[in-house]
Ligand SMILES: Cc1cc2nc3c(=O)[nH]c(=O)nc-3n(C[C@H](O)[C@H](O)[C@H](O)COP(=O)(O)OP(=O)(O)OC[C@H]3O[C@@H](n4cnc5c(N)ncnc54)[C@H](O)[C@@H]3O)c2cc1C
Ligand code: SF4
């Protein structure tokens with residue numbers, strides 16, 4: 001669930017308020033959005049992806065809120081890691097960032113075949129699966 | 130004309146309609162770009178080159194796993210439309226290499242796909258209103274659809290739109306299982322359409338699941354080669370993923386007995402090095418929990434997918450995806466996907482080709498209809514919403530959390546979904562009828578709370594249709610498994626219709642029923 005909005009990084013653009021699909025965030029009086037309906041958070045990381053200031057951190061557990069220490073987190077370099085992974089940061093949003101994407105299908109099938117082969121080895125007499 | 134929804138089906142519908150010159154407004158519950166299961170996932174589309182032999186073979190292969198309920202003509206149509214339209218997104222989506230010197234079109238990444246569709250829809254002239262959930266449909270005296278009403282969440286005010294045609298692209302329903310991206314998909318479109326007189330089909334095919342770490346539903350790519358272990362570290366004997374139901378049943382049985390852990394050491398080597406480039410968000414839940422995905426074992430869970438990777442939804446009556454209500458169209462997961470997938474999940478290729486094509490066809494059909502009849506803005510129209518909006522009896526507080534738990538226990542609980550029987554379905558029906566009576570008679574909400582009230586009503590109504598259809602289909606077929614009727618009956622190769630609110634009904638779709646027919650049978 002969304003864990004923290006870093007006021008010192010937030011530029012008050014409200015992109016996250018708009019982008020959150022489940023209406024977790026409200027605009028804040030001081031410009032920093034407030035987490036108003038945490039129970040509706042689906043831990044989809046989309047607010048983080050849409051925050052150009054890397055001011056949001058979504059903790060990974062979708063079952064319950066997690067406490068995080070903002071200072072440790074800010075120092076860890078983890079802020080913005082999702083955007084960097086997606087290459088949605090300004091520096092690296094050039095075309096070509098999806099060059100490996102075609103491998104998804106073949107890798108998925110390869111994984112499924114590995115599982116099927118292992119099962120066959122374990123059950124030599126059984127009909128093919 | 131009005132499009133309700135904000136995933137891929139809604140966007141393709143808005144694009145098609147706007148390109149005919151129609152005035153198009155699209156209202157989404159969330160944000161077009163992040164809401165729905167398309168945005169957080171990213172589908173691979175059914176992709177077969179225009180070679181008649183290849184296409185016939187692809188259709189034959191898929192017909193073989195549809196268990197008699199699909200329509201080869203619809204399959205041919207979605208292959209063709211997808212092939213022609215998807216590359217048109219190139220101005221907005223960074224299609225990259227296919228590794229063989231060409232361009233890779235069939236698979237797209239969710240956030241980029243929806244960002245591109247939003248841009249394409251806007252460039253085509255559609256007007257997008259985010260955070261405008263629809264609460265109910267409006268109908269004319271003659272029963273045709275007149276528009277919709279809803280609530281603008283960020284502005285905190287009601288909205289109302291009159292339209293010559295309405296497209297429902299509200300997605301499927303996963304009963305708040307926690308499935309990635311599915312929180313907004315509570316079956317609202319099914320409920321709104323049923324209140325206006327529409328019929329559903331295939332709701333018994335609503336027992337799909339996807340595997341993920343217990344603490345966060347992700348895409349499933351990393352887990353295909355997984356080995357599984359119980360809490361004591363004993364390896365479990367799980368049939369491989371492509372076996373479908375046996376795989377799910379074995380995993381679910383183990384999970385009912387205790388925690389199940391996955392071990393991904395066997396995963397393809399290349400996957401271990403490039404997963405981040407393909408699906409960055411699949412790594413995040415592990416990194417933020419300090420779990421090394423391919424090196425450490427971690428607990429897994431099956432997340433219910435309901436009708437999302439099931440195949441049930443609104444029955445459509447023509448190639449423009451009109452429902453049984455005149456002027457009301459359905460696209461994507463809001464519509465039945467039996468036509469292209471039958472009794473087996475269409476997730477993996479068919480569903481997205483369907484969402485694209487049904488969206489496109491509905492967009493064109495709705496635009497044409499709206500142009501021919503106009504907006505009829507002066508004709509009287511009434512709101513059709515009932516449960517949560519206009520309760521049948523005295524208003525009193527309803528424990529929404531308790532209702533949701535009941536709904537989940539009858540739909541996505543492993544024992545109820547994967548081992549159905551007459552006895553358990555009859556018991557489920559009784560629980561759900563009670564829950565429905567409570568909601569429809571007493572639940573009432575105002576302002577922003579109306580959104581949640583309608584979501585709860587929609588999930589409860591959807592659950593009732595799923596259970597009624599599962600009970601009526603007294604055989605096993607595709608993903609629908611009845612322990613008391615383990616075999617498939619030769620004489621039941623028909624689609625099963627369901628509907629009704631106060632009283633739920635079911636009946637086989639006969640050829641006669643395939644023409645417009647809204648009569649109600651037991
Ligand atoms: C994890 C996962 C992976 C998948 N992978 C594949 C794949 O590889 N290939 C494939 O073919 N299929 C796949 N599928 C299925 C495929 O993603 C869906 O069939 C497709 O995305 C459906 O698109 P849609 O537009 O109908 O629904 P969605 O994208 O779910 O959109 C529904 C929209 O309706 C809106 N909405 C809901 N209620 C209301 C309301 N009351 N008012 C206004 N708006 C509302 C929501 O906000 C949302 O924007 C996958 C599904 C999942 C869950
Ligand atoms: S998107 Fe980021 S910078 Fe903008 S308001 Fe939200 S937290 Fe602040």
Ligand code: SF4
Pocket residue numbers: 001002019020021022023024025040041042043044045046047048058
């Ligand atoms: S993680 Fe998703 S649901 Fe939660 S606040 Fe962010 S955008 Fe909203």
